[in-house]
Amino acid sequence: MISFIWSPGNPLPAGTGGSENYTVGQVRELNRRGIHAQIVTVGLSADDGRDDFTGIPFLSLPTVSKVGDLDGTVVFVNEPHPVPTRNPAFLILHNPPPIREHEKAFAREGTRVLALIATSRYAAELWAAFLDVDVATINVVYPFAEPCFATQPRPDRPPGKTRVLFAGRLSPEKGVYTLLETLHIDIIDQDTDLTFTATTAGADKPQGAIIERLLGEHPGISVVAACKTPAAMAALMAGHDIVVMPSNSQYWHETFGIVSIEAQHSGCRVIASDDGGLPETDCGGVVLVTPDNAEALAWAIRTAVINGPFPPAGRHHAGTRFTVGQSVDTLLAVFAQPQAIPPATIVAQLEELVLVPSAATYPRAG
Structure with missing residues (x-):
């Protein structure tokens, strides 16, 4: 067991x-x-x-x-x-x-x-x-990423539209405030072909509930219910083109970033902070940007729009990496x-050794 x-x-x-x-x-x-x-x-x-x-x-x-x-x-x-x-x-x-x-x-x-x-x-x-x-x-x-992310069918993309998803918890360390700043950058806020969505993941906590209300009042972003199963999250990601991970680097550093590989397995491009373990999540679809920088995030989104969808071959390659198996x-x-x-065991052994009585000394023969 x-x-x-x-x-x-x-x-x-x-x-x-x-x-x-x-x-x-x-x-x-x-x-x-x-x-x-x-x-x-x-x-x-x-x-x-x-x-x-x-x-x-x-x-x-x-x-x-x-x-x-x-x-x-x-x-x-x-x-x-x-x-x-x-x-x-x-x-x-x-x-x-x-x-x-x-x-x-x-x-x-x-x-x-x-x-x-x-x-x-x-x-x-x-x-x-x-x-x-x-x-x-x-x-x-x-x-x-669970197997369902790589196998989830992607629906047809609306002509001319680019769909951006923030799938992290509604907490400051996940960079949600950087995302809110980005929504007001001039190269983003007037583009009606860009849509932004966030989930309510983390809204069960007091700070998450506050952030959920902030997002709900913002006309530039839609809020959908948190996904409680891998299959539901895979379906949500497959309905988007870009997943953003603007993780805060001031007092928090992502040790990895599982959302990044789930998104790439689902066929999304990922824009993530160049910090912590996020660079290690690159399966071919990650663009890294300066952390805590709304302008850098906005330009990366604009570049991803120009580059178009994540190619099917890229998605297939991503799906062979970071599998549960x-x-x-x-x-x-x-x-x-x-x-x-463990160091503590070594210290304990050394302390025991110090307490062992010294070997008796005997006069030399002869």
């Missing part, structure tokens, strides 16, 4: 972000292969989001300490809780290192004895610097290989 430990006290939400899609997709693929895997929630009983994930095994534990009773492989998702486990445990680092001091202490303490998995080379380097460890000790298992193959290889000894 492989158990993915979701953030204690939090339900697993559908259609809100990459770490959710990654976790559910891994569990689905592992079970498809006949390898038992489950999502473990803490402190919520059955009210933990499972109703939105048909066919995905869930287990709810009353307290995080009960994780130590689980058999098989334990994989913490995002949060490194210092719980002794029956077998060496892993931690998948979907987010960048924290910036607040009390959160830094929690992250450093919790990662001391866990085998670490990052979602990009960029993320591995970022966490290695934060934890002061060799980057080679951090495994990389890339996210993926490739991701799970890598994950299983990580589980099977010897892991680097």
Whole structure:
């Protein structure tokens, strides 16, 4: 059994972000292969989001300490809780290192004895610097697009129209305010052949609800309901030509950017901030722009309009990269290989060695 430990006290939400899609997709693929895997929630009983994930095994534990009773492989998702486990445990680092001091202490303490998995080379380097460890000790298992993105039929494009989609969460770090600025750039705001759409992903949070109201009042953008399944998101993306990811780089750095590969698999061009792990998502359809720069985003959209649709051959090539099969193959290889000894273990062994009594000295013979 492989158990993915979701953030204690939090339900697993559908259609809100990459770490959710990654976790559910891994569990689905592992079970498809006949390898038992489950999502473990803490402190919520059955009210933990499972109703939105048909066919995905869930287990709810009353307290995080009960994780130590689980058999098989334990994989913490995002949060490194210092719980002794029956077998060496892993931690998948979907987010960048924290910036607040009390959160830094929690992250450093919790990662001391866990085998670490990052979602990009960029993320591995970022966490290695934060934890002061060799980057080679951090495994990389890339996210993926579910198969439905590459196979979703694309409807006919309205003549002369270019449809732009913002599919990220309604939160500042995803660059939604940069997008709002872009809507007022003169090379964009008078073009009636350009349409902009955003989803309500993240509107369940207080800041997301505020941003949803802002977008709803803007005449230049339409808001549609968040997609709760990969198939629904694939259909939405296939009905657009460009997906924008103007991720904020001032205090947040995307460790990868699963929306980018989903969009390319769906046949969309992607315009993304040249920051974090986003450059690693390029399957042939990504244009990178200066982060936090509405003017740069506007000109990139204009260039994408001139270049026209993402070619079918480009979409086919994109669909062969970052697949769920490739991701799970890598994950299983990580589980099977010897892991680097955690720094905390080395320190503990050295401390034990120091306490060993010195060998007795004997007078020389003769």
